[in-house]
Each structure stands twice: as structure tokens, then as C-alpha cells.
Amino acid sequence: MDKELEAIKKVLIRERLARKQAGEIIEKKSLELYNLNQKLLAANHQLEEKILERTKELQEKNLQIKSNEERINLAIESAGLGVWDWNIEKTTFFTAKKLLV
Amino acid sequence: MxxxxxxxxxxxxxxxxxxxxxxxxxxxxxxxxxxxxxxxxxxxxxxxxxxxxxxxxxxxxEIPKLLNVFGHHLFGVFVKAYHHFFVGVDNCFDFFKNIDNYIHVEVLKLYPDAELPKFEIEESSNNKLVLVYTSVRRMSDLAVGLMEEAANHFNEDITITKELITPDGDSVRFILTK
CATH class of the missing domain: 1.10.260 (434 Repressor (Amino-terminal Domain))
Structure with missing residues (x-):
């Protein structure tokens, strides 16, 4: 029995060391995860900012296109002209109403 | 490991x-x-x-016998520790077919550089499954124990035949029949 008790004691000591080792591993791994998560959050934030920037650029371009269009239409109207466009590839035909009259 | x-x-x-x-x-x-x-x-x-x-x-x-018994023991542990792998699986063949995915997630989540064993499916039907096990660990006897216990878990009777693909046991073919 003494021999078994002695063995159990030694096993217990190893178990205790193992528990401590497990704690250290988990601490280290969770720190790694935390740091990675922080990096991901930062990257995410940067991406969001970039999206906002791009969206703003697109909006500005759209506004420019719109005002160009208005100007062209005004010029065409006041000159009494019509515009047509035949896309051969897509076989679509666009024409100003005026030309159909 | x-x-x-x-x-x-x-x-x-x-x-x-x-x-x-x-x-x-x-x-x-x-x-x-x-x-x-x-x-x-x-x-x-x-x-x-x-x-x-x-x-x-x-x-x-003998070592193969010990490894086999250990495989049986380990499977019982896996069922408890990784019960989420068994959700919706009702037969051992379906379980084996996914084994690679399970191992990969479980091992790589903590140790992304781990060297993994591989289970590739060579042939699969309702009553026959051929798996190729590749591992530098050469623990195919353990794998057999695990598979036998998996079959017990699902209340299935399977016969496992082992063929060495490489003489040193790095690569082994398991032929499982129901």
C-alpha cells in the first residue's frame, strides 16, 4: 500500500505541474488571440474608412456626370438637334423622341 | 502530438x-x-x-494490441470531449468520411503548424469504405482501435482489413466492409 501511495503522490505532483503548464499555455494562446483580434479590428476599421472615402469619390463623380448631362441636354435642346445611337453588338437603338416625329 | x-x-x-x-x-x-x-x-x-x-x-x-486497446479508449474520450462532431451523424462511415475536417480544426486551432495525419477516401459505398491513412507517426493500429470503437458506438458491425502501402507504415490502406 505504501508503494502505491508513493506512486500516487508522484503522479499527483506531475498532475499539478501539468495543470500549471496548461494554465500557462492557455494564457499565452489567449494573448496571441487577443493580439490577432486587435489587428483584425484595426484592419476592419481601415477598410471601413476606405469604403467611405471611395463612396464619397463616387458620389462626387456621379454629381459631375449628372451636371454634364444636364448641360449637354440643354445645348442639344436649344440647338433643336436630336441624338441617336446604334449599338451593333447589343443590337439596341437609342434615339431622342424628337427624331421619331 | x-x-x-x-x-x-x-x-x-x-x-x-x-x-x-x-x-x-x-x-x-x-x-x-x-x-x-x-x-x-x-x-x-x-x-x-x-x-x-x-x-x-x-x-x-504486444505493442499493436496495446495501441488497439488505446484506440478503443480514445474513441470513448472523443465522443465525450467532441460530442459536437457526432451531431446528425448516425453511422460510422459518414463519421469517417469527415474525420479529416474534425482533426484539422481541433489540432490547428491551437497549433497552426501541427503535422497532421491524413485520411483520404479512395472508395465509398453503402457497405464499403476504403480509406488511406498517411502519417509520419505510423499509428495505424491505434487508428484501427478508434475505428472499431466508432463502429461499436454506432452499433454497427464492420470488418477492417489493413494493407501497407509503404513498407514502413507511413501510408496504410484500410478496407472497411459492413
């Missing part, structure tokens, strides 16, 4: 052969880890080999 393999190995030794055997095993085997293992750690697979060899010497049970 995943720490759970070591912690469960010692649990099996303690259950079947007692604490004296478990302690003697550590004292008489040269182990870099000092015989201190945790499930969340990772240790050289040479240590499990050395431990199995030593246990075989001490118990006079």
Missing part, C-alpha cells in the same frame, strides 16, 4: 494497471517532458512511442 493523447494514455494505464505502473512507466522512460502532460499542450510523438514500447515491456502485451 496533441496532449490529450498523452493524458488519456495515462488515464488508461491508471485504470487498467494502476498508479504504480503509471509512475514506473514515467520513471523508467526517457521523456523530455518529464512525463508532465496537459491536454492543451503538444508534445513529441516520440514520447508516446517510447511510452507504449515501455508499457509493452512491462505488461508483456
Amino acid at each position: 496533441k496532449g490529450i493523447v498523452f493524458t488519456e494514455f495515462f488515464e488508461m494505464v491508471e485504470e487498467r494497471f494502476g498508479f504504480e505502473m503509471s509512475n514506473q512507466l514515467v520513471e523508467d522512460t526517457e521523456l523530455k517532458s518529464g512525463g508532465v502532460y496537459t491536454a492543451v499542450g503538444t508534445y513529441s510523438h516520440h514520447e508516446i512511442v517510447a511510452l507504449v514500447v515501455k508499457l509493452s515491456e512491462k505488461t508483456e502485451i
